[in-house]
Amino acid sequence: MAKRKHRRTRDKILERKVGLKPGTLVVSAESYPPRFFLISFNIDFFEELELKTYAELMQRVRAKPDARHWIxxxxxxxxxxxxxxxQDFHLHPLQMEDVINDYQRPKVEEFDRHRLFIISRMLRWSSESKSLEDVQLSLFTGPNYVLSLQSDYADCLDPLRERIRVGKGVIRQRPTMYMAYAMMDVVLDYYFPVMAEIGEYIEDLEQQVILQTSKTNLTLILDLKSELVKLRRITWPERDKMSEMLRMGEDVIPENLKxxxxxxxxxxIQLxxxxxxxxxxxxxxxxxHMSSVSNRMNEIMKVLTIISTIFIPLSFIVGLYGMNFSHENPETGKVYPFSMPELYQPYSYPILLALMCILILFQLYFFYRKGWFSSF
Structure with a gap:
């Protein structure tokens, strides 16, 4: 299933048209129809709406210039x-292209009189496919608004919405840059449960590998390593993004917010x-896994070695007496020296079987004393 997800990601990247003018917007046929949500608030006022059209959204925003808005x-x-x-928010075409082609690394850009364009990636660990699912969150900050755009309807920002609804904390008293920080902080907070789930999955895989070695386990481990590489490609640019924001001037991010x-x-850094x-x-x-495979092979070789060691002297005895060098010529009656007189001894067959069984028991006792059976 992880391979199918990687294939979908690759196909999504390959959808980007080659040779088009920079900043050209190309909307995928699989994109969801847009939904418009607006949260407007200040210290004494709060309003939350889902609007049917973009025109209604802009009308509501323009009607309350003194409020702060989360669009x-x-x-x-x-x-x-x-x-x-x-056009309405004076966004650069290249920025909108980054929004639409939503497989961008986390970053921050300053533009147009100290406004910021911020990209974060929201993560979720799928317990079914054992893979990461990520959605790009694009933010534009303004003097009295934060504009957020994403390709999916579901996100991880509901705790922030609830804080604004109940007026918990200082978010209604802070400037919009603080609301942008709060969004990024919630996104980062959700990384930690993802890390915890991955840690539990690694422990489960470890138990599976210890109990049983199989190609399936090796495939799961390699798929997990691919997901961790993807996770690293997200977290390291996130560090660079935060570091760059800390270096911005006070006119962009006030010192009391840094x-x-x-x-x-x-x-x-913890992530x-x-x-x-x-x-x-x-x-x-x-x-x-490789050590378990090697140990399993060693156990098999030990068993085969014990079996072979037991039957080697028996095979020698059987082969020796299978030569049938007669002690006496049946036609002339002549007795040959250095032949096999045991062939004509009474009870020679059961005596030989008994000697062979005693030899087997002696070998098993010898192996036991050497500790060869301790790992069985």
Missing amino acids: DIRGYGDQAMLEQLA VYFRDAYDHV IDLVDNHKDMASSLVDL
Whole structure:
């Protein structure tokens, strides 16, 4: 299933048209129809709406210039709307192209009088496919608004919406840049449960490898390593993004807000440490699998060696007496020296079988004293 997901990701990248003018918007036929959500608030006022059209959304925003707005658009299935959006908010065509081609690395760009264009990636661990599912979250900050765009209807920002609804914390009192930080912080907070689920999955894989070695387990381990590489490709640019925001001037991010971004930066460093730790554990799983295969092969070879060692002297005895060198010529009656007089001894057959059984028991006792059966 992970291979199918990687194939879908590759196909999504290959959908990007070659040779088009930079900034050209190309909406995929699989894009969801847009849904429009608006949260408007200040210290004493709160309003949350889902609007039917983009025109109604803009009308509501323009009607309350003194409020702060979270303009939330989910779904890219209307190219005309996206072009109008870029015109109304003075968004650069290259930025809108990055929004639509939503497989961008996390980053931040400053544009148009200290406004910011921010890309984050929302993560979820799929317990069914044992793979990462990520959705791009694009943010544009303005003097009294934060514009968020995403290709999917579901996201991880409901805890933030609830905080705004109940007026918990200081988010209604802070500028819109703080709301942008709060969105990125919630996205980062969801990385930690993902890390925990991956850690539990690694422990489960470790138990499976110890109990049974199979090609299926090796495939699962290699798929996990691919997911961790993808996770590392997300977390490292996230660190660079936070570091760049901390270096921005006070006219972009006030100094009293940078303490929050420093805290987010610390969270990213913790995430990177966890990713590296999980990568090391996944690599050790490969070594454990190969060691288990080798140990299993050694056990098989030990069994075969014991069986072979038991039958080697028996085969020698049977082969020796199978030569049938007669002690006496039946025609002339002449007795030959150095022949096999045992062939004509009474009870020679059961005596030889008894001697062979005694030899087997002696060998088994010898192997037991050497500790060869201790691992069985």
